[in-house]
Amino acid sequence: MATFTLNGQEVEITPGRNVLQTADDHGVHIPHYCYHKGLSAPANCRMCLVEIEMGGRRGLMPSCTAMPAEGMIVDTETDVVKHNQEAIMEFLLVNHPLDCPVCDQAGECELQNYSFSHGPDASRFMEEKSVQPKKDIGKNVMLYSDRCIRCTRCIRFCDEISGTSELGYFNRGVHNEIDVFPGIKMDNRLSGNTVDICPVGALLDKEFLFKQRVWFLQEADSVCPGCSTGCNVRADINKERIYRLVPRENLDVNDYWMCDDGRHGWGYVHSDDRILFPTIGRGESENFVLWEAAFAKVQEGISAVRDANGEGAVAAFASPHLTNEEQYLFAKLVTDGLSGAQVALRSKVDGEGDVAFKSGFTIQADKSPNARGANEILGALGVNLSEESAIWDAIRSGAIKAVLFFGGDPLDKFSDQEKEALRGLDFLVVQDILSSDVSQAADVVLPGAAFIEKDGTYINYAGRVQQITAGLEPPGDARAEWQILTDLSNAFGATMTFTSAGEVMREVAREVQSFSDVNMEGVGGVGLEIAGAEA
Numbered sequence: 001m002a003t004f005t006l007n008g009q010e011v012e013i014t015p016g017r018n019v020l021q022t023a024d025d026h027g028v029h030i031p032h033y034c035y036h037k038g039l040s041a042p043a044n045c046r047m048c049l050v051e052i053e054m055g056g057r058r059g060l061m062p063s064c065t066a067m068p069a070e071g072m073i074v075d076t077e078t079d080v081v082k083h084n085q086e087a088i089m090e091f092l093l094v095n096h097p098l099d100c101p102v103c104d105q106a107g108e109c110e111l112q113n114y115s116f117s118h119g120p121d122a123s124r125f126m127e128e129k130s131v132q133p134k135k136d137i138g139k140n141v142m143l144y145s146d147r148c149i150r151c152t153r154c155i156r157f158c159d160e161i162s163g164t165s166e167l168g169y170f171n172r173g174v175h176n177e178i179d180v181f182p183g184i185k186m187d188n189r190l191s192g193n194t195v196d197i198c199p200v201g202a203l204l205d206k207e208f209l210f211k212q213r214v215w216f217l218q219e220a221d222s223v224c225p226g227c228s229t230g231c232n233v234r235a236d237i238n239k240e241r242i243y244r245l246v247p248r249e250n251l252d253v254n255d256y257w258m259c260d261d262g263r264h265g266w267g268y269v270h271s272d273d274r275i276l277f278p279t280i281g282r283g284e285s286e287n288f289v290l291w292e293a294a295f296a297k298v299q300e301g302i303s304a305v306r307d308a309n310g311e312g313a314v315a316a317f318a319s320p321h322l323t324n325e326e327q328y329l330f331a332k333l334v335t336d337g338l339s340g341a342q343v344a345l346r347s348k349v350d351g352e353g354d355v356a357f358k359s360g361f362t363i364q365a366d367k368s369p370n371a372r373g374a375n376e377i378l379g380a381l382g383v384n385l386s387e388e389s390a391i392w393d394a395i396r397s398g399a400i401k402a403v404l405f406f407g408g409d410p411l412d413k414f415s416d417q418e419k420e421a422l423r424g425l426d427f428l429v430v431q432d433i434l435s436s437d438v439s440q441a442a443d444v445v446l447p448g449a450a451f452i453e454k455d456g457t458y459i460n461y462a463g464r465v466q467q468i469t470a471g472l473e474p475p476g477d478a479r480a481e482w483q484i485l486t487d488l489s490n491a492f493g494a495t496m497t498f499t500s501a502g503e504v505m506r507e508v509a510r511e512v513q514s515f516s517d518v519n520m521e522g523v524g525g526v527g528l529e530i531a532g533a534e535a
Contacts, residue, residue, distance in 0.1 A: 001013070002069075002070040003070065004068045004069060004070065004071065004072040004073070004074060005072070005073045005074065006022070006023060006026060006028060006074050006076075007028060007074070007075060007076055007077060009026075011026055011068075013068045013069070013070070017068070018041070018063065018064060018065060018066060018067055018068075019050065019052070019063040019064075019066045019067070019068055019074055020032060020035060020048055020063040020064045021037075022068055023063065023074070023076060028076055030048050030050060030063050030076055031047050031048065031085060031110075031114050031117075031118050032045065032047050032048040032063075032064060033045035033047050033092075033110060033111075033149060033151040033199050034047075034064070034151040034152060034153065035048060035064035036153050036156075036197055036256075037249075037256065038161070038197075038255055038256040038257070039153060039156045039157060039160060039161070039197075040156055040160060041062075041064040041065050042152060042156070043062035043064055043065045044150075044151070044152060045088070045149070045151050046062065046084070046088055047085060047088050047089075047114070047118075048062055048063045048064050049061065049062055049063070049081065049084050049085075050063045050066075050074055050075060050076045050081055051074070051075040051076075051078050051080055051081055052066060052072060052073070052074050052075075053072070053073040053074075053075075054069065054071065054072045054073070058073075060080065060081070060084060063076075082118070085114075085118040085119075086118065086119060086120045089114060089115055089118055089119030089120065090119065090120050090123060090124070090125075092111065092149050093111075093115065093119070093123060093125075094123075094125045094129070095129045095130045095131075095146065095174065096111070096129075096146070096147060096149070096200075097129070097131075097146050097147065099147075100112060102210075103147070103201040104201055104204055104205075104208060104209060104210065104214075105147075105198075105200055105201030105204075106201070106213070106214070107213060107214040107215045108214050109199070109200055109201060110199035110200065111149060111199060111200045129146075130146075130174045130175070131146050132145035132146040132148075132177055133145055133146075134146075135179070137166075137179070137180045137185065137186045138166075138180075138185045138186035138187045138191050139185070139187045139191070139260075140191055140192055140205060140206055140207070140260055140263075140264065141186055141191050141192070141194065141195060141203055141204065141205065141206065142203070142204045142205075142206055142209065143178070143179070143202060143203060143204075144201060144202050144203075144204065145177050145178070145179070145202065147200050147201045147202040148177065148178050148200065148202035149199070149200055149202075150169070150176065150177075150178065151199060152169065152178070153194075153197045153198065153199070154167055154178060154194040154197070154198060154203055155167045155168065155169060155178065157190075157193060157194050157197060158186070158188070158194070160358065160359060161190065161193070161257065161357060161358060161359040161361065162188045162189075162190045162191075162193075162357050162358065162359075163357055163358025163359070164186075164188040166180050166181060166184050166185070166186040166187075166188065167179070167180060167181075167186065167194075168180075168181055178202070189259050189260050189261060189355065189363065190257060190258075190259055190260065190357060190361065191260055192205060192258070192260045192263045192264075193247070193256075193257045193258070196246055196247065196256075197256075205244065207244070207264060208243060208244045211243055211244075212236075212238055212243045214236070216238045217236040217237060217238050217243060218236070218237045218238065218471070219234050219235070219236060219237070219471075220234070220235045220237055220452060220469055220470070220471025220472075221233075221234055221235075221248060221467075221469055221525060222234070222235055222451060222452055222468045222469060222471065223369060223451070223458055223460075223466045223467070223468050224245065224258060224262035224265075224369070225262075225321060225368075225369040225451045225458075226259070226261050226262035226265050226367065226369075227259075227261075227262070227363055227364040227365075227366060227367050227368070227369070228364040228366040228367075228368060228369060228370075228371055228372065228460055228461035229253065229254060229362060229363065229364050229460060229461065230253055230254075230369060230458055230459075230460030230461075230464065230466050230527075231247055231250075231253065231254040231257075231258040231259070231262055232247065232248040232249070232250040232253055232254060232466065232525075232526070232527075233245045233246065233247055233248055233258060233262070234246050234247075234248050235266075235452050235471050237452075237471050237472060240472055240473065241270060241472075242266055242269055242270070242452060242471075242472070244263075245258070245262065245263050245266055246258075246263075248525075250526050250527070252464060252526065252527070253460065253462075253464060253466070253526075253527070254361065255359070255361065257359075257361055259361075259363050261363065265411070266450075266452070268410045268411065268433065268434060268450070269450045269452060269453075269472070271434055273434045273435045273436075274433060274434060274435075274447075274475050274476070274478070275432060275433060275434065275435050275439060275445060275447035275448075275476075275478065276447055276475055276476025276477060276478060277289075277447060277476055277477045277478075278290070278291055278293070278294035278444070278445065278446055278447060278477065279294075279444070279445045280293065280294060280297050280443065280444055281443070282440075282441060282442070282443060283440065283441075286440075286445075291477070291479070291487065294444055294445075294446060295487055295488050295490075295491040296491060297443070297444050298404075298429050298444050298446075298488060298491065299491040299492055301402065301427040301429070301443055301444065302314055302338065302402055302404070302427065302429075304427070305401050305402035305426055305427050306340075306402075309401055310340075311338075311339065311340025311341060312340060312341075312342060312399070312400075313399065313400055313401045313402060314338060314340070314341040314342070314400070314401075314402045314403075314404075315341060315342040315343070315344070315391050315394065315395070315400045315402070315403050315404070316330075316333075316334050316338060316341050316342075316343050316403070316404040316405075316406065317343075317344055317345075317346045317388075317391070317403065317404070317405045317406065317408075318330055318343060318344070318345045318346070318374055318378060318383075318385070318406065318407075319345070319346055319368075319374070319405075319406055319407035319408050319409065320345060320346075320347055320348075320366075320368035320369070320370050320371035320373075320374045320409075321368055321369065321370065321407050321408065321409050321410075321451075322370060322374065322406070322407040322481055323370065323373075323454070323456030323457055323458060323468065323481070323482065323501065324370065324373045324377060324456065324457045324458065324459060324465070324505070324508060324515070325456045325457065325482050325501045325504035325505050325508065326407060326456065326480075326481045326482045326485060326504075327370070327373055327374050327377040327378060328377050328381070328504060328507070328508045328511075328512070329481075329482055329485035329486060329489065329496075329498075329504060330378075330406060330407075330485055331377060331378050331381040331382075331383050332381070332485075332489055332494070332496075333485055333488060333489045333492065334383055335381060335382055335383060336489070336492070336493075336494060337488075337489055337491075337492025337493060337494065338404070338492070341404075342386050342390075342391055342394065342400065343378070343383055343384070343385055343386060344385060344386045344387065344388040344390070344391040345371070345374055345375070345378070345385055345388070346388060346405075346408065346409075346412070347366070347368060347371055347388070348366075348367045348368055348409055348412060349365050349366055349367065350365045350366075350367055351365075352365065353365045364461055366461060367409070368409060369451070369458040369460070370458040370459060371461075372459045372460070372461060372463065373457075373458060373459035373465075376459065376512070376514060376530070377508065377512055377515075380511075380512045380513065380514070381511070381512070392418065392421060395421045395422070395424070395425065396421045396424075398424070400425075401425060401426040401427065402425060402426055402427040402428070402429075403422065403425055403427075403428055403429070404429045404431075405428075405429065405430045405431060405432065405438070406431045406481070406485075407431060407432075407448060407481045408430075408431075408432050408433075410432070410433040410434050410450065414436070414437065414438050418438075419437055419438060419441070422438060422441060423441055427443050428441065428442045428443050428444075429442060429443065429444045429445075429446070430442040430444070430445050430446070431445075431446040431447075431448055431481065431484060432445070432446075432447075432448060433447070433448050433449070433450055433478075446484055446488075447474075447476065447477065447478035447479070448474075448478060448479065448480070448481050448484065449470075449474040449478055449479060449480040449481065450472075450474075451468055452468075452470070452471050452472050453470055453471075453472045453473065453474040453478075453480065454468070454470050454474075454480035454481070454482070454501070455467075455468065455469055455470050455480070455500070455501040455502070455520075456468055456480075456482065456501045456505075457501075457505065457518075457520075457523055459530060462529075463529050463530050464527045464528065464529050464530075465515075465518055465523050465527055465528055465529070465530055466523065466526075466527035467520065467523045467524070467525070467527070480501070482498065482501050482504055486498050501520075502519075502520045505518065505519060505520055506519065513531065514530045514531045515530060515531075516531060517530075517531060518530065
């Protein structure tokens, strides 16, 4: 294997990895601004210059474009390198405002960090700073031009990833700036990623602006439930409230990115319409009850309909928003406790189809996180899924007299025709997150948990199992659906004793062949493909 020398140590050369990347692989951090792993490397910030000796010649070269070669000597900590870093930092701070106390980026700002670790202890610039304006450049993004260091990450993102090219580099000298082209807004559906990759506080998310100091935020890793891509995300939380979702790196799923739909689609978690307690009764006769009473009422109402009209008079709607563990428990409920009931999967597919961007990043038309998991597990456990339209026809005709809705999409909307059909039922059970016309017409309402309030796994469209973790407690007396399904099954005669989603997954692995190698520890932070999944 070919090698080169890095700070006096012999290091193997990994094909395709530049000096900066190779140094990072070996625990040597080289400061940089314009370089980003998901973008091209223009080598324009000059912060990553290192001393390289090759063929008897020695000099400073950008480590983000230099490729290691046999016999090359690379030094990242010489006096020449350090002097260059100090000079670059002094230059970048010439016109940069000293507004860290009010900047959203403070605490995670590369300019701030490198100023401390690599910059000079004082500025020689005593002249008046050039001040550039603040601009609203799109639906979700603000531009504070005076903070910009011209790294061009945002421009390259719009050129190379979204392919929309709204941003450009304008003017010269002290007046140069990043801006949108005249008459254009940066409204592409990946625009929020430019905020993530901005190394300073120049591009800002309007929803997060002035909301939190980042050092107060706690992190919870999860998966975006907005579509079947299953982007890996991090929820930033303080005092039991989400303040932002940002993407986590997963090269097998979403690279470094996420769409704005998912980034800003979590507001329902803190909605005033959250269902907080189990209730029994319709309309003005609705009463808050303990969970045990709610489960007993469900068992009593469903059993009464079955006794009077037969097993086929009951229907249950499965949801692709349930986790794999919850799909398993739902299947157990309908095959054991509700045997003979008709079952349909209430799906939601956007009519515009999949939306693919230049880089290949795709927003899936399937607006649910676990349709594949629902079909995989329900099918494996013998649940025969009917067409959704057939169930609605049977409800309207009166053949179905009792319905159980479980784990629905919190953003789903029922049509007027569907609402009218449900009002004619003898017995309606709704398990959901948000109050709606349908839940208000239900005989029993069971409050569930949002994706950030429970543990479990989803399968994305490509067959990758991915883990979600609880970062918040469900509000009020709401519960995770795996807990609700466990207790509801027991009300119908089962003897389940699950105390965690991980315990349920262990049983799924035993009973569903494609999950035989799946466990929470194995899924980890990046997920794994189920048996038989297409690459």
